[in-house]
Amino acid sequence: MSGPRFEPVRTVRAYERVVEQIEEAVGSGALTPGQRLPSERELMVQFSVSRSTVREALRVLQARGLVRSRPGDPGGAEVLPFTPAALHKSLATLARVDQLSLGELVGFRMTLDAAANLMAARLRTEEQLAEMESAIGAMRAAAQRGYDAFSAADVAFHDAVARASGNKLIQICQDVVRSIVLGLVSDRIAGEADRAALMARSIRHHEEVLAAVRAGDGPLAARLSRQTMYDYYVAYVPAAERAALRSLLD
Template sequence: MVLGGARPPRVGRFTMPKGAPFAPVRTVKAYEGIVRQVEDRIAAGDLRPGDRLPSERELTTQFDVSRSTVREALRVLESSGLIRSRPGDPLGPQVIASTASAMRKSFARVVASRRLGVAELLQFRMLIESAAGSVAARLASPSELDELEQALVEMRDAVAHGYEAFSAADVRFHEHVASLSGNELLVLCLDAVRSMVLDLISTKLAEAPDREALMERTLAHHRRVLDAMRAGEAEEVARLTRQELHHYYAEYVQEHRRSMVDVLL
C-alpha cells in the first residue's frame, strides 16, 4: 500500500467568502504528516483491523523521510491505540481494532482543534444519550433490565463510600443503558463525550456544594428511568435523560449559549 501519494485536484471554482481571511500557515512536522495520512486511511476504511502497514524501511522510502521520523510517527499512532508496532517486525505495524481509549483521544483532538465547548458537548450528549435510552427501552429483555436494576443497587451502596465511588457507579449505570441499545458506536461515542464533558468541568464539579443531595437526586432520577424502561415508555426515557443531563450540566454552559441545550427540553 502506498501512503505518500498526492490527492487529486478539486474540480470547479471556489469563491472566497467576504470577510473570511486565510488562517496563518502552521508548519507541520514530518511525523505529524505521516500520522495524519495513516489516520485518514483508517477513517476512510482503506486500512482495517488486522491490515499491515509497510515495513519501517518501506515507509521511509514512501514518505521520503528518515527512519527516526517514521519511528516517531509509529510511536504516536501506537499511543493513540491505532496500531501495534514491534521494532524489526518484517511484516510491518498492524492496524488494531479501535478501543474506547482511542476513541476518547481522537474525540478530544477534534474538540480541541475545533475549539468546541461545554455547549456543543452537552447538546450532543443530550441527543445521543436520550436516543440510546429510547432504543434500549424498546429492545431490553426483562433479564437485562434486572441487570440494570443491580447497577442501580450498586449506586445506592456506593453512597456510603463517597462521591468518587458513587460517580464511578453512576458511569457504569450509564454505560449499561448504552450497551442495551445494541449499538457499539453509540457506546463508544457516549464514552468519549462523557469523558470530555467531565474533563471540561471537573474542577467545578469538585467544588459543588451538598453532594449528598446531588447523589440522592441522581438515584431518584435513575429509578424513574428504569421504571419507564420496564414499562416500555421509550419516549419518557428519552425525555427524562435530556432533563437530567440539562439539570446536572447546563449551569456550566455560558449564558449566551444556553439556548443550545434549553431547546432540547
C-alpha cells in the first residue's frame, strides 16, 4: 500500500506535561519571578498525578533554571528570574544533543556580531571606543604569550562592542553562543600549524572593524564582522553546512 509513512507515537510521560504547563505559565507571565508554585501536595491535586511525578517535574524545571526548590521548604518552588546562566545551559544542552549543528551556531554568531557592530557604530561613546582600542592592544601583547591570553583579549573586544550596542539580549546571546562555538572547535584551533598567522590575521580584522565603528559606518562594520566570522570558522564547519554561512555574506 502506497502513501505516507508515519513514525511510532511516543508516549508522553506525565511529568513532561506538568513541566510544559508550568513553562507555559512562566512564558505567558501568569507566573513571575519571585512567585512560588503551589506546594507539592497541591500540585498533585491540580495535575492529578503522583508525588513522584511532581518531584520529577520540579527536578527538570530546576535543572533548566526556571525554579528553585529547597528540600524541606514548606513553601512551593520559587520561580526564578531569567539569567544568562539559564540560557547558556539550555543552548549548551541543545548543542550537546546535536539539536544545533556547528554551522547553525556559527551562522547565529555571524548574525549576532553583525547586529552588535551595526548598532555600536551608531551608538558608541568615546569611552567605549577606548575600550575596544584597549582590547586590540591587549590582543597584540597577548599574541606573544600564547593563544589563551589572546583569546581572552579577543573576547574583551567583542564584549566591548556588544555593550556599545546597548542591547542586553545581544550581549547575553553573544556570550552564550561564543562560548559554545569555541568549546566545540577549541581542540582543532589548538592544533593549527601556524597559530601566529591566525592571531595576526584576527588582529587585522579587529582593527578594520574598529575603524568602521569609529567612523560610524554601521553597514561596513556589520559586513566586516560576518566576513571575519566566516573566514575564521568555515574550515571547521562541515562542507554541507557552508552554503548556509555563505548566504549571510554580502
